[in-house]
Amino acid sequence: MTTEISTLMAAAAERTVPIVQGIRDDQLGDPTPCEKFQVRDLLNHLFQVVVGFQGAARREALDFSSTPDSLTEGWRDRFATETERMIAAWSDPAALDGISPGMGMPQPLVANLALADLTVHGWDLATATGQPYQPADVAVDHLMPFVEQMAPTGRQMGAFGAEVQAPEDAGTFERLLALSGRTAA
Numbered sequence: 001m002t003t004e005i006s007t008l009m010a011a012a013a014e015r016t017v018p019i020v021q022g023i024r025d026d027q028l029g030d031p032t033p034c035e036k037f038q039v040r041d042l043l044n045h046l047f048q049v050v051v052g053f054q055g056a057a058r059r060e061a062l063d064f065s066s067t068p069d070s071l072t073e074g075w076r077d078r079f080a081t082e083t084e085r086m087i088a089a090w091s092d093p094a095a096l097d098g099i100s101p102g103m104g105m106p107q108p109l110v111a112n113l114a115l116a117d118l119t120v121h122g123w124d125l126a127t128a129t130g131q132p133y134q135p136a137d138v139a140v141d142h143l144m145p146f147v148e149q150m151a152p153t154g155r156q157m158g159a160f161g162a163e164v165q166a167p168e169d170a171g172t173f174e175r176l177l178a179l180s181g182r183t184a185a
Contacts, residue, residue: 005111006091011136012115013083016122020046021076023129028071032128033182034121035161039128044070046121047079050086053114057089061102086114112146115139120180123173140173151179 020043028040037045047070052062070078089095090111100110119139126133147154154160161181166174174184 004091005096005108005115006087008115008136008139008142009087009090009111009118012118012122012139013087015133015136016046016118016125017080017083019122019126019129019131019133020079022131023076023125027129030128033124037124039125040071041067042121042124042128043075043079044068046117046125047071047075047082049114049117049121050079050082053110054082054086054089056100056102056110056114057086057092057095057107059098059101059107062100063102083118090114109146109150112143112150116143116147119143120177120182123177123184124182135173137172140176144172144176147176147179154180 023039023043028038028043030039032039032042034042044067048064048067051070052064056062096107096111098107099105100107103110119135123133123135125131151160151163155162160179164178164181164183166178166184170178170184177184
């Protein structure tokens with residue numbers, strides 16, 4: 001990787017953490033671009049990602065079989081703290097070595113999954129709650145080849161929707177969103 005994954009995660013977090021902190025309680029039941037998720041559901045999923053992928057950096061098995069309700073007292077600040085912990089866990093160069101025991105894929109791919117969730121779900125939450133979102137270009141440029149490679153598998157697993165057609169003049173992030181089944185309009 002030309003840029004450390006933790007640096008890319010930090011750049012994505014600089015965009016996504018303020019979105020999470022800007023979500024009002026009365027928006028938790030609102031729909032998101034992820035048709036299966038309301039804002040509350042997507043926040044709980046993203047919490048699960050930033051907490052679970054801390055362990056994934058240490059090659060611990062991920063357990064996404066249940067989604068606990070993380071939106072208890074102080075959840076906005078706790079999300080920021082857990083995101084910082086995830087970034088710190090992936091800053092260890094050893095985190096990128098080997099194969100993830102829980103996912104059976106190379107650790108760099110696992111790290112990219114976390115980066116993709118932090119970036120794309122940041123946009124999802126911003127869109128759902130009417131907040132402006134400008135992704136970190138360095139993260140998007142890094143993620144585009146990864147998403148192009150993983151999109152068919154992501155669709156088979158239900159993580160991505162059907163690919164939508166991006167406009168001919170679409171930028172990289174808009175094309176990335178289209179690959180993941182989202183329309184940036």
